[in-house]
Amino acid sequence: MIGAIVHTHALLQVVWVSLVAGVGVTSSYGLAILGGTRAVEFSRDGQVGPAVLYAVVGVAGIAVFLGAIVFGIVILMGD
Numbered sequence: 001m002i003g004a005i006v007h008t009h010a011l012l013q014v015v016w017v018s019l020v021a022g023v024g025v026t027s028s029y030g031l032a033i034l035g036g037t038r039a040v041e042f043s044r045d046g047q048v049g050p051a052v053l054y055a056v057v058g059v060a061g062i063a064v065f066l067g068a069i070v071f072g073i074v075i076l077m078g079d
Contacts, residue, residue, distance in 0.1 A: 021068070024064075024068065025065060025068045028061045028062075028064035028065040028068065029061065029065050030061070031057055031058070031060065031061030031064075032058050032061030032062045032065055033058075033061075034054070034057065034058070034061070035054045035055060035056070035057035035058020035059070035060070035061055036054075036055075036058040038050070038051075038054035038057075038058075039051045039052075039054040039055040039058055042054060
């Protein structure tokens with residue numbers, strides 16, 4: 001009886017997608033913060049190579065984070 005009311009496949013899909021989205025968005029924001037702070041630290045120390053590498057990591061984290069936000073808005077708005 002309950003199996004007819006609850007669509008188990010859809011429920012499990014919501015669970016794993018929300019877990020992946022939560023971890024992914026949080027991780028990308030963390031990479032953005034890590035990249036930005038380390039890039040500033042290394043540039044102050046005069047180490048250009050690591051500063052550029054961490055700046056790229058920070059920009060990539062910001063890009064993924066903003067992409068996830070835009071993707072979420074697009075999904076909410078519908079087709």
